[in-house]
Amino acid sequence: MIFEQIPVGQMQNFAYVIGDEKTKEAAVVDPAWELSKILNIAKKHSLKMNKILITHADFDHIEGVKEIFDITNAAVYVHKNGEKDIRNLGIKKIKTIDEGDEIDVGKIKISVLHTPGHKPSCVCFLIGTDKLITGDTLFVEGCGRVDMRGGDIKKQWESLQRLKDMDENIKVYPGHDYGSIQHSTIKHEKENNPFLRCGSFEEFGSVRQS
Numbered sequence: 001m002i003f004e005q006i007p008v009g010q011m012q013n014f015a016y017v018i019g020d021e022k023t024k025e026a027a028v029v030d031p032a033w034e035l036s037k038i039l040n041i042a043k044k045h046s047l048k049m050n051k052i053l054i055t056h057a058d059f060d061h062i063e064g065v066k067e068i069f070d071i072t073n074a075a076v077y078v079h080k081n082g083e084k085d086i087r088n089l090g091i092k093k094i095k096t097i098d099e100g101d102e103i104d105v106g107k108i109k110i111s112v113l114h115t116p117g118h119k120p121s122c123v124c125f126l127i128g129t130d131k132l133i134t135g136d137t138l139f140v141e142g143c144g145r146v147d148m149r150g151g152d153i154k155k156q157w158e159s160l161q162r163l164k165d166m167d168e169n170i171k172v173y174p175g176h177d178y179g180s181i182q183h184s185t186i187k188h189e190k191e192n193n194p195f196l197r198c199g200s201f202e203e204f205g206s207v208r209q210s
Helices: 035-044 065-072 080-087 153-164 186-192 201-209
Strands: 002-008 013-019 025-029 048-053 075-079 094-097 102-105 108-114 123-127 131-135 171-174
Touching (some): 002 035, 013 035, 013 171, 025 035, 025 102, 048 065, 075 080, 080 094, 153 201
Parallel strands (some): 025 048, 075 094
Antiparallel strands (some): 002 013, 013 025, 102 108
16 A cells, blocks of 8 residues: 655645555545645556545645646545535535445545544544544644534544544544654554543543633
8 A cells, every 4th residue: 555644735734645556546635735745646656546535624624625636537525514615616526425434445445434523524534444544633642623613522522532442553644743743543642642631521621721
C-alpha cells in the first residue's frame, strides 16, 4: 500500500494519498491548499486518483475539492450531513457515506466510522486494520473544537470514547499538525491526550472549556 501524509496550507492541515500498488487506484483525503503536492505524489507513484474522501465539510478541508475533481473526475465521498456543502461547490458526482460503509481503493478496504461532535459530517477512515485518519475528531494530544456551528460537546465525547476503545496499536493520522508529533497511536493518545484521559463526561466538559 502507498500511504502518504501531506502537510498543506497555512492552517497546518494534512491531506493524505492512499494507493494500491498493484492496481494503481488511489484516493485523496481532504485535498486543500497546496494541490500540486498531492498531484505530484500521485504522479510519482503513477497513481490514478478516482476517489476523493472527505473527513468533514469544513472549508479548510474541502478548499481544493473542486479543482481536484475537475482534474481527475474522481467521485467525492462525504457523509450525508456534508453532501450539501459539496454540492455547493458545483460537484454532482457525490457518494454519500455513513457508519459501517466500506470504500474500496483497489484491493484496499477503508471502513467508515461516523464520529460527530466537531461537526455533524465528521467521519474517520480506518484503512485496513491499522491506520485511522481522524480528521478533526481526534488530533495528536488534542481534539476538534465544539464551539462553532454544528459543534456538539456530548457527541464529541461519545466519538472520542469510541476511538479510545479501539486497538491501542492503531496508528492515528489527524487532520491538523497540532501535536508534538505528526501521527501517533491510540495507545499514545490514551496516555498523553488530556481529552482521552478524562474519566467522565463532566471532566471532559471541564477540560474542554479550560
